[in-house]
Amino acid sequence: MSVDPSVRQRFQRLRWTVYAILILAYMMVFFHRMAPGVVSADLMASFQTSGAALGSLAAMYYYIYTAMQIPSGVLADTLGSRISVTIGCLVAGLGSILFGLAETFEMASAGRFLVGLGVSVVFVGLMRSNTQWFSERYYGAISGLTLLLGNVGSILAAGPLALLLKTTSWRSVFVGIGLLSLIVAVLTAVFVRSKPQDAGLPTVQELDGLPAHPPRDRHWALDLRGVMTTRAVWPSFFVMFGITGSLFAFAGLWGVPLMRDGFGLDRTQASLYTTAALAGFAIGSFALGSLSDHLGRRKVVIVGASALSVVLWLALILLPWGPGWTGLTLYALLGMAAGGFVVGYAAAKEVVPPGVAGMAIALVNTGLFLGAAIMQPAFGWVMDLTWDGTMTGDVRLYAMSDFRNGLWLSGGFALLGLIGALFVHETRCRNITLPATAAANSGNQPNRPT
Template sequence: MSPNHLSPPPLRMSFIIWGLAAAFYLFGFFQRVTPGVLTEELSTTFDLSRAALGNLSAFYFYFYAAMQIPVGLLVDRIGPRKILTAGCMLGGMGALMFGFAPTLGWAAVGRGLVGGSVAVAWVSMLMLVAQWFSPARFASMSGVSLAVGTMGAVLAGVPLRALSDLFGWRMVMGASGMIAVALGLLIWIYVRDMPSQRGYKNHVAKRPANEVTLPLLTALGHTLRFPAVWLIFWIPSGVCGAILTFTGLWGVPYLTTWHGLSVKEASLIITGMLIAFAAGSLFFGALSDKLKQRKLPYFIGAVLSISGFIILGIQPELPISLVSVLLWITAFGGGSMVLSFGYVKESVPHHLGATAVGIVNLGVMVGPLVQQPVLGAILDHYAAVENITGAYSKAGMTVCMLVLAVWVGSSIVSLMLSRETHAKPRFA
């Protein structure tokens, strides 16, 4: 049958293929924020200072960030199916290594392996969305994808705390690794890179067989020539990076230090932030597709996000009910970061799309990669100045909130300098 007479893939099939990739993304989000709930266990097991704990947590982000550009180039070159399968297998091995690490060095290697392997999930998933769903759904499905992934962070809140108390943190990490390996097998069996590989019509035209494939470094160089890539790269580093830094490591200590909450009570509020972040991604993705704009919805979200950090940095002694609401609003606004990927994909030629998405996803990781250890160093400094042992400085926590606000502010400047795409590709 001629390709022009083929029917589009059934929506059910599209969702199953997307869902398998989304499940791996959920696994990655779960692994990303586990140190925030396991601060006590990790500090005790490996005898860590605050700065050392921040560095251990950041190992995930070091390797995740390092993989983003190679992943984008490889997905453009060989497709998401093979990349996702390999990522699941290596991610499972890394989780097992981290869970049963006898020393800090082994734990760091395991966490780095997890970070480097799950780095493939987001870019690969978005490329599957681009192939298996109508282009008009891209931002909305990006929002749904981020929301699903964020549920992994929700699982790393109260549920992880309960399971760790029941079975021990090592067993929970080991079990998560086995799940990732099983998921890799399912992806290899069922997922295909495009509908035509299952006998259906592609939503996006296949690249011509005679089209010259650029060498990897040449493709990267071509992508980096677009100013929009640099500007959009920086936006989520603050808007999302600040949320990941707070929820992933320092949010629970902040709430227990300033407001005297138990770890479980603080974890509930952090879980609420993650749910709000997921809701924000759904809301801003749908709003952007409806308005056919990227900048305005993104700006609204960024302003909501920075407002919470500023208020809590200036007025930290607010009632816990108001603090909770402010944190949830901050996280809801942070969900607007999902617009980054459609925005940059529309700002470069189609054949550079995955590479551009990978570069921007690197920007997402730059935030926590830098902020987590920096905030740890700030807290160590204030603890030393105030001669505090085994606790956190309130003044140090306040400074950390203002540092996060400044970072989000720099993202807003970058957003204002970028060029609106009106939800349409600027290039053929």
């Protein structure tokens, strides 16, 4: 099928407009996720909390985010990315403002809850949008680029946020990011389209001269059941749970306190190490996603990255590292190895029908945030077990031996992720529920690999 060049140009312009707005929303998702690690001392002083309580406050985001992943997938596949992300940004913006203005621990928890509720739909909506606007053969690379750009938000929530806090309060920062979220909600409602057809354009498959993917033709509950019972989806869930969940818990809360309390660095210096981890994660996501597309393989990349992650957690525990190039290198490599998780999204969506890709992405993404939600307070809890009672003002001061207990727990989670990676189904970078040419309109039921 021949497509008019002007139609292709219009498609390209709208595709990148949609992508840019949703990426901006996703940057704020990462900012909210990682910022508590830099303001941890401020939060402990403001609300006079223990390590476990601080972990619970930070993890409030993850609790609701985790619970909302399956509903987010359903919303992305039914209502579309435009509606779900617009509503999500509105709720997150209000939650961030409440968090910044909170005078009590309970109000802060409520604000953090609303932030998690709002941003929970953004990533799945973005990844679902990518399945509509980008060719399947580049999905690993575009997923990696998505994580690379999204991680700009997490990098801003590390070193740059620490510098900003020298001139303004943590409360002003969260009120400001809340107002920005409200602006992005408006941009999403006005400019984003969930799929090309909504703008009168051909599908990405039709631009390649192929038939469009078959649409969903059943109630969403039946589609969700089909995804949940597709065994080949679940290994990626456990990769997310163990590998990326442990990294997010560490970089998002405990990585800065480790360098501050364990090695005596100030907050700005300590935040450079989590910045290195998050930069490594961003680069690793893009590099490993692109490598997977180039090789035409998913499993080998996921297994290799997972194994490296386990080795690096052990290195943090056992090697004689410290501030300087050894610490920065280990933090950066830990983030880079965890970036291999991005291939899990492609592996998951390629074992279910295209019409339910959002649900599959949401299911495996649940594992990531369930892992982080468990790890953030668990890390603080195991440190509290051996804490010797030392305080600096109103803030608990942990010893390096306390942090090492948490690192052992993180390494155990990563090992579970590696075991999951060994069971990932190799799709060879194509949707295995459709003919290899994608030329047949073959219905919507998965040929479930076992």
